[in-house]
Structures are given as structure tokens and as C-alpha cells.
Amino acid sequence: MSSQAVASNNSSRFWTWALIITSAVVLFIVAIELINIAFYDPYEDEYFLFRTAGMLAETDIATLTWVMFGTLLVFLMLGLPLAFVTGGLGVVFIYLIGDQTMLNIIPSRIFPMMTNSDLAAIPLFIFMASMLERAGLIEEMFDVVYKWMGGLHGGLAAATILASTILAAMVGVIGAAVVTMGIIALPAMLKRHYNHEIALGSIMAGGTLGILIPPSILAILYAVVAQQSVGELYLGAILPGLLLSAMYMGYVLIRARLNPQLGPAMPTEEHISMAAKIRLLGNLAAPLILVFLVLGLLFGGIATPVEAAGIGSFGAIIVAIMHKRFNIESLREASVTTVKASAMVLWIIFGASIFVGFYILQGGQAFITETLLGTGLSPYGILILMMLLLVILGMFLDWVGILLLAVPIFVPIIKSLTFDGLFGLPGVDADHVALWFGVLYLVNMQMSFISPPFGYALFYIRGVCPPEISMATIFRSSLVFLGLQTVGLVMVLLFPALATWLPDLAYGR
Secondary structure: OOHHHHHHHHHHHHHHHHHHHHHHHHHHHHHHHHHHHHHOOOOOHHHOOOOOOOOOOOOOHHHHHHHHHHHHHHHHHOOOOHHHHHHHHHHHHHHHHOOOHHHHHHHHHHHHHHOOHHHHHHHHHHHHHHHHHHOOHHHHHHHHHHHHHOOOOOHHHHHHHHHHHHHHHHOOOHHHHHHHHHHHHHHHHHHOOOOHHHHHHHHHHHHHHHHOOOOOHHHHHHHHHHOOOHHHHHHHHHHHHHHHHHHHHHHHHHHHHHOHHHOOOOOHHHOOOHHHHHHHHHHHHHHHHHHHHHHHHHHOOOOOHHHHHHHHHHHHHHHHHHOOOOOHHHHHHHHHHHHHHHHHHHHHHHHHHHHHHHHHHOOHHHHHHHHHHOOOOOHHHHHHHHHHHHHHHHOOOOHHHHHHHHHHHHHHHHHOOOOOOOOOOOOOOHHHHHHHHHHHHHHHHHHHHOOOOOOHHHHHHHOOOOOOOOHHHHHHHHHHHHHHHHHHHHHHHHOOHHHHHHHHHHHOO
16 A cells, blocks of 8 residues: 555544544533433532533634634534534534523524525426436537537537536536536547546536526525525626636637647548538427526516426426436436435535524624725725635535625625726626625636635546546646636626626616
């Protein structure tokens, strides 16, 4: 066994034992408390070995910030699930700072989330994506796009990005897009001797477009947390999403044109006629009509997000039937996938809302605001600092956790600032600030997914790579596309109309 493997194994064993010891200590404390409650008068302090209620009541907010978020970081490093860590720590700190009565704020934090109708769109869109995936449409879509673009140098990588863009409008879930395109497109590119960095980078960058392009699950959650219209945010994200897709394709086509060995064209014998290409488009007619129908109903104000998602779910079953891929087993698998993904998202929502909600009630919002404003930075400087913090968080937390931990704190601060524009360019109206920041946030989350060393997409693609491709190669392949995402983020920051023009046009502001 190599020294690196031994070190990794020792590190894993250390964290495992740390988790076991921590759990044992907690269980011991709980056991002592239960014995005291059962056999002694719980209202007499001298009988309690661990009388901790209100122990941190006098703690100032600065110290409390370090204690709460430092403890959260430690438990996450121990490998505990985010949903239960945030919810559990939230309950613990409510008890340590207040008392048993203060625990009553927990249902008041959770209930508004449970009754928010927009959240019902999440399981419906996930089910729609699962059914379309099981209908074999992704393979057909990639085949069609490849036949259209394969004759170009770098055409297979560009086809992967274009297929990922279309897939983003069908799926809206990041991990599934990266893994699926990695399974389908990566072997095809490696077989044709594509440069590894271009092949891997195009899959990761294209696969993360689902964060931006509707029906993005993350956009729905942001809209709920920031009290923003889902339809407006979807419209605001379209142009930046298409812009990034075009930048990715432009990069790979230009690189391959300058150096054809990086992306060889399709062999002449595999070329097909224009008539055959047009006939191939018929394979994508049904799913594309479904996507345009769902988004059209949503953008046109004819249907709410939940109604549009319901129509999409039913339409996905019809599409699967049309492609002769529908059966009870596929329906069961799609339903199980939906339940698992939805449960994960909802538990994180409940847990994080308790943790962050209590922190805000203790004055955390005012503390963070005063700290940021006290730096002396301009509004744009504060915004850039937030973007950097989000990228760092994205290296360690999943996208739902970042949203629910950071956005409730950041959005009120952003709304209180004035953005008059940089370098003489137009600024952002106060009514548009939350929408504009939402699009910036979505682009930022794209960056966090492919940011070394812990970006999620890096490990998604590693799971489907052949053994000869090292992690260092995957890291290098992400850097150029990370740079393109940074350019896209800067463009949305400098030209807010990229995020606000379509919503203004659609809703007549």
C-alpha cells in the first residue's frame, strides 16, 4: 500500500474514532439527564449534574458567531449530515442561550416553510427529470447533437456542452447532469483522442448549467428564501446561462480550430446528410415541446410554478410512453429518486432554518451587517466579498446548505445598499437588487461546483473517469472553465440588464 493511501486510511480512522468518542460523550450526558429527570425533582438545581439551560445567555453576539459557526464546521468535518447538524445545533444553542420555553420558536421557524406552496414544485420537477432520464432521452439527445456538430474540430466537446444546456432545461439537478454526461460523452471523446482537459472541462462546465437554466431547483429555493418571484428569477437566469454556454462552446471550438489535435473532427465516413440530420431532430421533438410548454406556462403567468411542474411531471410520463420506455419499474425508480432527493432538500431546509433563524433572532443579522459595513468597502466591494465567501463555502458545503446558511443573512444586507453602476455603466434599481443578486448567486454556485480542491463536480466526474486520468488532471481541466465562469459573473455584475431585461420585458415594468 502506498504512503498516500496509508495516510488517507489513518486520517479516516482518526475522524471515525473522533465521531465515536463525541457520540459516546453526548449519549452519556443525555443518559445522566434522563436519570435525573426520572428520579429527582427537575426544578431543583442541585439535583442536575448538567444544568445547562441559559448557560450562554450572557454571551455577546461576536463570540456567539464564532461558537455557533465554529461548532457547525467541526461537526461537518466529522462527516455528520448537514440537515441534522444544523437542526440539532440550532436546538442545542436555543436551550443553552434561553430555556425550555424558548424551544417553542422551533415550530414557528419550520411551519412557514411547510406551508410554502412554491416548495411543492421541487419534487415535481425532480420527478419530471427522473422520468425523462429513464426514457433514454439523454442518450438520444447527445446522439442528435453529435451528428450535427461532430464534423467540426472540437465538435464533440461543443456537442457535449450544447446537450448539457438542453439537458439543464429538462433536469435542473447538477449531480445527475455531470455524471450522466460523463458516462455518455467522456468515452466517446477519449475514443477519438480528445485532449483530456477539454473533454473533462466541457462535461463539468456544461453539467453545472442546470444551476442557472430553468427549471433550476436552486432558483426555486432562492426565490422562497429571498421572497422573490420564481418566474422572474427563471427569466433573469436565462441570458447568463445561455451566455456561459456560448462562451464554453466558443472556447473549445477556437482551441480545437487552432490546434486540431486537441479535438479531432468526426471521421468522414460517419458524416450523414442534411436530410438525415433533420429526421434525427424528430427524436427530440416531444421532450423539447414539453420543456417549452412548461416554461412558457410559467413565464406567461398562466400557471404557478407548482402547476407548471405538475404539468411537466405528467408530460414526462407521456413522453416516456411515446418512446416506449414507460413501465412500472421505471415509475417506481423515478418515484424513489424523487422521494430521496426531496427529503434531503426539505430536511436541510428545516434544519438550517432553525439554526440561521435563531442566529438572526439573537442579533446576528445586525452584527454581520455592521461588520461588513465597518470594513469601509463600497457596496460593490461588499458584494465581491460576499461572492468570495460563497465560493469558499461551496468548496465544503452542498448548494442547499449554502443557500439556507448564507442567503437569509446576505439578502437583507444587499437590499440595504445602493448600486449606482461601475465605470459609468448603468446601476441597479432598488426593486431589482434581490433579483440581480439572485442571478449572481446562481452563477457563483456554478463556480463553487468546479472550484478545486473540493468542488462537487470534480468528484462527480472522478467517479466515471478511467483510472489513468488523475485527480490533478481533473483539477487542471476545471481552471479554464472556472475562468470563463468568473468572466460571466463579472459581466452580470457590470451589466445588470443581463439579469433584469427579460423580467422587465415579460412583466412590463
